[in-house]
Amino acid sequence: NGHAMVVQRKSCWYEEEIEENLRWCFALNSILHTGATQYQDIQLLDTKPFGKALVIDGKLQSAEIDxxxxxxxxxxxxxxxxxxxxxxxxxxxxxxxxxxxxxxxxxxxxxxxxxxxxxxxxxxxxxxxxxxxxxxxxxxxxxxxxxxxxxxxxxxxxxxxxxxxxxxxxxxxxxxxxxxxxxxxxxxxxxxxxxxxxxxxxxxxxxxxxxxxxxxxxxxxxxxxxxxxxxxxxxxxxxxxxxxxxxxxxxxxxxxxxxxxxxxxxxxxxSETHVYSEGAARFIYGHGTAHKHNQG
Amino acid sequence: NGHAMVVQRKSCWYEEEIEENLRWCFALNSILHTGATQYQDIQLLDTKPFGKALVIDGKLQSAEIDxxxxxxxxxxxxxxxxxxxxxxxxxxxxxxxxxxxxxxxxxxxxxxxxxxxxxxxxxxxxxxxxxxxxxxxxxxxxxxxxxxxxxxxxxxxxxxxxxxxxxxxxxxxxxxxxxxxxxxxxxxxxxxxxxxxxxxxxxxxxxxxxxxxxxxxxxxxxxxxxxxxxxxxxxxxxxxxxxxxxxxxxxxxxxxxxxxxxxxxxxxxxSETHVYSEGAARFIYGHGTAHKHNQG
Amino acid sequence: NGHAMVVQRKSCWYEEEIEENLRWCFALNSILHTGATQYQDIQLLDTKPFGKALVIDGKLQSAEIDxxxxxxxxxxxxxxxxxxxxxxxxxxxxxxxxxxxxxxxxxxxxxxxxxxxxxxxxxxxxxxxxxxxxxxxxxxxxxxxxxxxxxxxxxxxxxxxxxxxxxxxxxxxxxxxxxxxxxxxxxxxxxxxxxxxxxxxxxxxxxxxxxxxxxxxxxxxxxxxxxxxxxxxxxxxxxxxxxxxxxxxxxxxxxxxxxxxxxxxxxxxxSETHVYSEGAARFIYGHGTAHKHNQG
Amino acid sequence: NGHAMVVQRKSCWYEEEIEENLRWCFALNSILHTGATQYQDIQLLDTKPFGKALVIDGKLQSAEIDxxxxxxxxxxxxxxxxxxxxxxxxxxxxxxxxxxxxxxxxxxxxxxxxxxxxxxxxxxxxxxxxxxxxxxxxxxxxxxxxxxxxxxxxxxxxxxxxxxxxxxxxxxxxxxxxxxxxxxxxxxxxxxxxxxxxxxxxxxxxxxxxxxxxxxxxxxxxxxxxxxxxxxxxxxxxxxxxxxxxxxxxxxxxxxxxxxxxxxxxxxxxSETHVYSEGAARFIYGHGTAHKHNQG
CATH class of the missing domain: 3.40.50.150 (Vaccinia Virus protein VP39)
Known part of the structure; x- marks a missing residue:
């Protein structure tokens, strides 16, 4: 009460949709790099809660502090x-x-x-x-x-x-x-x-x-x-x-x-019974072309 | 590729600041109840990812599914x-x-x-x-x-x-x-x-x-x-x-x-050395009035 | 300064993507109705800044106060x-x-x-x-x-x-x-x-x-x-x-x-020159089937 | 329908609370500068919808395109x-x-x-x-x-x-x-x-x-x-x-x-009757110290 502190709200955010109904957001220090290779979109962010973070195709891959x-x-x-x-x-x-x-x-x-x-x-x-x-x-x-x-x-x-x-x-x-x-x-x-x-x-x-x-x-x-x-x-x-x-x-x-x-x-x-396999319909063997992949 | 699905983005969200730099957001089905007692603000939400959820003073307390x-x-x-x-x-x-x-x-x-x-x-x-x-x-x-x-x-x-x-x-x-x-x-x-x-x-x-x-x-x-x-x-x-x-x-x-x-x-x-105690400065003994508490 | 007031941040929000890069968000009192007809998704919201609001397919149609x-x-x-x-x-x-x-x-x-x-x-x-x-x-x-x-x-x-x-x-x-x-x-x-x-x-x-x-x-x-x-x-x-x-x-x-x-x-x-017309390719005359429409 | 396009959602956002219940958010290209003078916090952002934007104390001041x-x-x-x-x-x-x-x-x-x-x-x-x-x-x-x-x-x-x-x-x-x-x-x-x-x-x-x-x-x-x-x-x-x-x-x-x-x-x-004046209580004349000002 006596020592109320008005913290300025953070205004720049990284936002990830972990799933369609669930979001996870980090305040940003800066956007270090934004780019795209032939196969994926890449962002290198400097986040406040987790330090530098690598984001590929909109999904966090790795964060500095953990x-x-x-x-x-x-x-x-x-x-x-x-x-x-x-x-x-x-x-x-x-x-x-x-x-x-x-x-x-x-x-x-x-x-x-x-x-x-x-x-x-x-x-x-x-x-x-x-x-x-x-x-x-x-x-x-x-x-x-x-x-x-x-x-x-x-x-x-x-x-x-x-x-x-x-x-x-x-x-x-x-x-x-x-x-x-x-x-x-x-x-x-x-x-x-x-x-x-x-x-x-x-x-x-x-x-x-x-x-x-x-x-x-x-x-x-x-x-x-x-x-x-x-x-x-x-x-x-x-x-x-x-x-x-x-x-x-x-x-x-x-x-x-x-x-x-x-x-x-x-x-x-x-009790899991599913086994991953390459159904012929799903995968053209040895073809390996690069789809733009969405991990989500 | 062939079966691209345009998912309508969710438009109603519950948003919690876990800490100043970190947010956690759930898509909402509905807001079942909003109220306040003498001691706390209470919300009962129906969230898409976690079912019914009890929120007190802006902090999730308990969610139906977990x-x-x-x-x-x-x-x-x-x-x-x-x-x-x-x-x-x-x-x-x-x-x-x-x-x-x-x-x-x-x-x-x-x-x-x-x-x-x-x-x-x-x-x-x-x-x-x-x-x-x-x-x-x-x-x-x-x-x-x-x-x-x-x-x-x-x-x-x-x-x-x-x-x-x-x-x-x-x-x-x-x-x-x-x-x-x-x-x-x-x-x-x-x-x-x-x-x-x-x-x-x-x-x-x-x-x-x-x-x-x-x-x-x-x-x-x-x-x-x-x-x-x-x-x-x-x-x-x-x-x-x-x-x-x-x-x-x-x-x-x-x-x-x-x-x-x-x-x-x-x-x-x-290696923890801190022990919780009621330092006179921190706490007026027996006073126990209800501050509006912020758990965050 | 003397009367700093710690306003509890709002936790429930309606969020509209006005365009891909632009969002407009209203704090929510409640979600009055969520439904879908054959042709559109309908939400009736009670928003804090604009009163009751009708949202169709994720787009605000009309708000009580304006x-x-x-x-x-x-x-x-x-x-x-x-x-x-x-x-x-x-x-x-x-x-x-x-x-x-x-x-x-x-x-x-x-x-x-x-x-x-x-x-x-x-x-x-x-x-x-x-x-x-x-x-x-x-x-x-x-x-x-x-x-x-x-x-x-x-x-x-x-x-x-x-x-x-x-x-x-x-x-x-x-x-x-x-x-x-x-x-x-x-x-x-x-x-x-x-x-x-x-x-x-x-x-x-x-x-x-x-x-x-x-x-x-x-x-x-x-x-x-x-x-x-x-x-x-x-x-x-x-x-x-x-x-x-x-x-x-x-x-x-x-x-x-x-x-x-x-x-x-x-x-x-x-200087506008475009005239809306029903190009044959765009529209099957008199057919009037109901696409799920996205106004955005 | 035929040409459905899956637009990757934007993940970095500038967010401004126009008022307590109303937010306005721009997708970000980058954060060009973050700093503070003695009197204010300053951010220079590169936003997708409005180009470069100057933000002082969390409030947009001026955007390149308008x-x-x-x-x-x-x-x-x-x-x-x-x-x-x-x-x-x-x-x-x-x-x-x-x-x-x-x-x-x-x-x-x-x-x-x-x-x-x-x-x-x-x-x-x-x-x-x-x-x-x-x-x-x-x-x-x-x-x-x-x-x-x-x-x-x-x-x-x-x-x-x-x-x-x-x-x-x-x-x-x-x-x-x-x-x-x-x-x-x-x-x-x-x-x-x-x-x-x-x-x-x-x-x-x-x-x-x-x-x-x-x-x-x-x-x-x-x-x-x-x-x-x-x-x-x-x-x-x-x-x-x-x-x-x-x-x-x-x-x-x-x-x-x-x-x-x-x-x-x-x-x-x-019908406005209010006139701005420097009530003694409000303002110490000639003092001009720098409060951290919140424009909102």
Whole structure:
């Protein structure tokens, strides 16, 4: 009462329609860049609540102050569970932070990354198919599997079976970002990605974390034909031994918690039956032309 | 491409400033009620993404489609960890859903609830102090401890020490909602509530869950002088034995995960030093008049 | 300074995209009605700045506190300039306020109105074509002539020539609402309606007025084969003699000002060459199917 | 239908609360500058609907594509009505466009301008009081007379009487911007400025024009002890003789229309009784400290 403060309302805003009926808005410091490539519209914004933010086709991809949650969660569980990860393939990852986390692992000798100055679809596939090489860990850091979107094929059972799995070394691990994983939003793609990977790999671990700038829980799925056996303490030990510097978000307990999904999500994953596949009608094989993709 | 659909944009919106630089907006079906009591402005909205929603003083309190996450998390962990909870006191809880969850417990014989047709502050305190009675579980379902707000006193060390703890029966448990618990937002009140309760009780368990309509992780803290010893399976067994009907969100594993906080939050809780107290300057004792409270 | 007042921000808003890059938002008291007919989506809102407001297909049609500006401007200039208006035909006008203004004229004996429980296009046309009758004044109170919209045909040269003009009695006057008439926005439809009517009638008078709830100047065009000769004082005299009650917005001087357009708009109307016509490709004659129309 | 186009929604917006219940939002290309002087917050935005726009303390001041309406209306009527305007004093006008319009007049020999790297209040007053000089035209291009705002004194009867009028040469004219002049909004300040000037000058002419980026009609008032006698044709003739280049908005007819207010506004101006004065309580004379001013 005595110290009422009249805060000047913010007048410049970034506004995202998370879904048709739901908006998420950040006050803006400035618009650093607006542009378009052949495949997507790109904006680099300086936002007040989340720092610098990359927006592609009207969807927030990554924000300065909390991207560490996404990237630590994407990279470290798979690499830590691997016996000794030396060679890594990243599908996507153009922003660079996935590579940054990988290179903190002392064991890593080689990182191959494939992103989109050519379209993700064509290149990613081509690279993996063309090369003789196999990898210890393959990481999927791609846009969500929207039908008609540029990345849909890279989430199908066929792709996992014929392209990803054959390029994993013995004991190799595949991990992919897997879209929203909230108590309601996990049915969009998370449960299907999980179920599709279950058709192809013996051991599949879904896990999730809240990312403030996304206004939601996010999901990842890790898969292998070798079991995932480490407990929280063993993960912590490997982190200490293998990773340079210290994680901000992830440690053994965090992963234990992240990979223990809530009852609601667990039940729904268990009962998921949909498997991603490339129906002939949906996808002209090897054609890979660039549709302007709308992730929403 | 072929089946482009022109969706009519929604034109009526509820807009909440979560913080000065951050907005969260729901498309509206209708405005069911707008009113004001002596102490607060109240709106009941019918929103498209979250169903019916209660808004007090411009802040979303509870939404139809996800209130079960909040109320299952507030009520069941404390009651399940208790040996045989018969008598329960709720501070706040006016919306009724806390009582609904309590009454699903077969052991519960008596629920006393104290909310705000008189101001929460005065009544809640008066009730607990006046009565001779003690309770097995006391539940804090109150607005956040904003200084100058109507509930601030009910989160102080003094209040916990002199009012709450003496009214707990042997083996009794206190649990309170504890504000936002996200990787950044937990420093607002969650870590202080945790630290304040640690000054008063021997065993204190913080836990959290994502609530979609809040656009954040939410926190609760459970406290007792009796240790919390149940594992996930034991919790599941007690649920089966004691609770009528089935939980939608919470089970043993969910609680295990919920009470295993991420590294970032754990570190920050461990290093919290602030203890809520009623500094003479901050609070005129026994005065308890109703300020129009702004929870933001 | 001393009496700083913390106004609670409004949380429920109606939001209209006037154009793709421009929004106009009203705080809401309530949403009185939401519905859809076969032809359009309808909302009746109670707004804080403009009172009750009718919204069709996401576009504000009429607001309680300033509809008098629109309806006085639509009705009175034509009726006052007429020698003795007895019979009136309204195309559109479903909201009722046009008829209300007409019935204030002592001379008016008959008002025929045609609106949209059947589609405007079919009925309006059918009525005028079927009936033998002629009218002293015909009033166009229709949605703007958007191509593909339901009212497009009712703004074409052919329609004016073959349907409207033959149904005017000797000395008859046609007047139509004519869309936005601002210094930039008049090029959308106002200048074309003006130019189209100039092809058909000897005397054509465009005029305009600011309507606060539209966030723009609005235009009307009045046309006849009899000249419009009254000055401000003569209009005032006729108003006194002929109209029951008193106008709030329009009098002789107001009309003089309203029909004296700014240099920018006048130049642009003079140089307009487009004439609305029903290109075969655009319109299947007599078919009148109901497209869901988007006025924007 | 055939050519449905999915327009990507705009994601960056400037949002202005015109009043508490009314917002006006422009899509943004970029934020060119954000800063603060001792007296005000300044933003220079590049907006999609109105081009570059200057925003001071959260209020749009001037937009690239329609500032010519404001500045032509402010400057030319007064200069054209003057017998031979040679010396001009501008209070305010920092943006430069007022001077630009003045310098198009062949007769103008001297323009003195006073704006705000020192506060408007102090400097404007000081300049006019200190100088011996008189002027043919004095132009008020200042923020609205909000009580407590920095410009309030410059709209009072005392100021007009003791400071402005004595500095006008024989036949001199004073003109000032006079705030919103819409059918409702003219009661905010327009009618009071008009009424205040009527106390001081023999001849006072209020006039108005719609400015799209303001979402409202704007008003100006012109005052003198010499009558304003020119008709539209005489104004056009003087424009041709005196002004270099061609106006975009204003000519003789436009001014005739602009100075013929609607019935609603005329009635309200005629019955206005409030006169701006510097009540002792409101204003500490000569003190001129810089409050952070809120124009809204």
């Amino acid at each position: 991207e560490f949650i996404y990237h630590e969660s994407l990279v470290h569980p798979a690499l830590l569970h691997h016996q000794l990860p030396k060679t890594i393939f990243i599908m996507g990852g153009g922003e660079g932070s996935t590579a940054r986390e990988l290179l903190r692992h002392r064991s890593v000798e080689k990182v191959v990354m494939c992103d989109i100055d050519e379209p993700v679809v064509v290149r990613g596939r081509a690279e993996l198919q063309r090369k003789e090489e196999c990898y210890d860990v393959i990481i999927g850091d791609l846009a969500d599997p929207i039908e008609g979107g540029p990345c849909y094929q890279l989430y199908t059972k066929t792709f996992y079976e014929l392209t990803v799995k054959p390029r994993l070394n013995q004991g190799g691990i595949f991990v992919t970002q897997a879209g929203p994983a909230g108590v309601f939003s996990h049915t969009e793609v998370f449960s299907c990605i999980y179920n599709t990977l279950k058709q192809v790999f013996k051991y599949v671990v879904p896990y999730s974390a809240h990312i403030p700038s996304y206004a939601d829980i996010w999901g990842w799925v890790m898969a292998s034909d070798t079991p995932f056996l480490l407990n929280a303490d063993e993960l912590d030990l490997r982190m200490k031994q293998r990773i340079k510097g210290e994680n901000r978000y992830l440690d053994g307990k965090t992963f234990t918690s992240a990979s223990t999904l809530s009852k609601a999500v667990r039940k729904s994953l268990d | 209130e079960f996450i909040y109320h299952e998390s507030l009520v069941h962990p404390a009651l399940l960890h208790h040996q045989l909870p018969k008598t329960i006191f709720i501070m706040g809880g006016g919306e009724g859903s806390t009582a609904r969850e309590l009454l699903r417990h077969r052991s519960v014989e008596k629920v006393v609830m104290c909310d705000i047709d008189e101001p929460v502050v005065v009544r809640g305190r008066a009730e607990l102090q006046r009565k001779e009675e003690c309770y097995d579980v006391i539940i804090g379902d109150l607005a956040d401890p904003i200084e100058g707000g109507p509930c601030y006193q009910l989160y102080t060390k003094t209040f916990y020490e002199l009012t709450v703890k003496p009214r707990l029966n042997q083996g009794g448990i206190f649990v309170t909602q504890a504000g936002p618990a996200g990787v950044f937002s937990h420093t607002e009140v969650f870590s202080c509530i945790y630290n304040t309760l640690k000054q008063v009780f021997k065993y204190v368990v913080p836990y959290s869950a994502h609530i979609p309509s809040y656009a954040d992780i939410w926190g609760w803290v459970m406290a007792s002088d009796t240790p919390f010893l149940l594992n996930a399976d034991e919790l599941d067994l007690r649920m089966k034995q004691r609770i009528k009907g089935e939980n939608r969100y919470l089970d043993g594993k969910t609680f295990t995960s919920a009470s295993t906080l991420s590294k970032a939050v754990r570190k920050s809780l461990d | 509809e008098f500006i629109y309806h006085e401007s639509l009705v009175h200039p034509a009726l006052l300039h007429h020698q003795l208006p007895k019979t009136i035909f309204i195309m559109g006008g479903g909201e009722g306020s046009t008829a209300r203004e007409l019935l204030r004229h002592r001379s008016v004996e008959k008002v025929v109105m045609c609106d949209i429980d059947e589609p405007v296009v079919v009925r309006g046309r059918a009525e005028l074509q079927r009936k033998e009758e002629c009218y002293d004044v015909i009033i166009g109170d229709l949605a703007d002539p958007i191509e593909g919209g339901p009212c497009y045909q009712l703004y074409t040269k052919t329609f004016y020539e073959l349907t409207v003009k033959p149904r005017l009695n000797q000395g008859g006057i046609f007047v139509t609402q004519a869309g936005p008439a601002g210094v930039f926005s008049h090029t959308e439809v106002f200048s074309c309606i003006y130019n189209t009517l100039k092809q058909v009638f000897k005397y054509v008078v465009p005029y305009s007025a600011h309507i606060p709830s539209y966030a723009d100047i609005w235009g009307w065009v009045m046309a006849s084969d009899t000249p419009f000769l009254l000055n401000a004082d003569e209009l005032d005299l006729r108003m006194k003699q002929r109209i029951k009650g008193e106008n709030r917005y329009l009098d002789g001087k107001t009309f003089t000002s309203a029909s004296t357009l700014s240099k920018a708009v006048r130049k642009s109307l003079d | 500032e010519f309406i404001y500045h032509e209306s402010l400057v030319h009527p007064a200069l054209l009505h003057h017998q031979l305007p040679k010396t001009i004093f501008i209070m305010g006008g920092g943006e430069g466009s007022t001077a630009r319009e003045l310098l198009r007049h062949r007769s103008v020999e001297k323009v003195v301008m006073c704006d705000i790297d020192e506060p408007v209040v102090v400097r404007g007053r000081a300049e006019l009081q200190r100088k011996e000089e008189c002027y043919d035209v004095i132009i008020g291009d200042l923020a609205d007379p909000i009580e407590g705002g920095p410009c309030y004194q410059l709209y009072t009867k005392t100021f007009y009487e003791l400071t402005v009028k004595p500095r006008l040469n024989q036949g001199g004219i004073f003109v000032t911007q006079a705030g919103p002049a819409g059918v409702f909004s003219h009661t905010e300040v327009f009618s009071c400025i008009y009424n205040t000037l009527k106390q001081v000058f023999k001849y006072v002419v209020p006039y108005s024009a719609h400015i799209p980026s303001y979402a409202d009609i704007w008003g100006w008032v012109m005052a003198s002890d010499t009558p304003f006698l020119l008709n539209a044709d005489e104004l056009d003739l003087r424009m041709k003789q005196r002004i270099k280049g061609e106006n975009r908005y204003l000519d003789g007819k436009t001014f005739t229309s602009a100075s013929t207010l609607s019935k609603a506004v005329r009635k309200s101006l005629d």
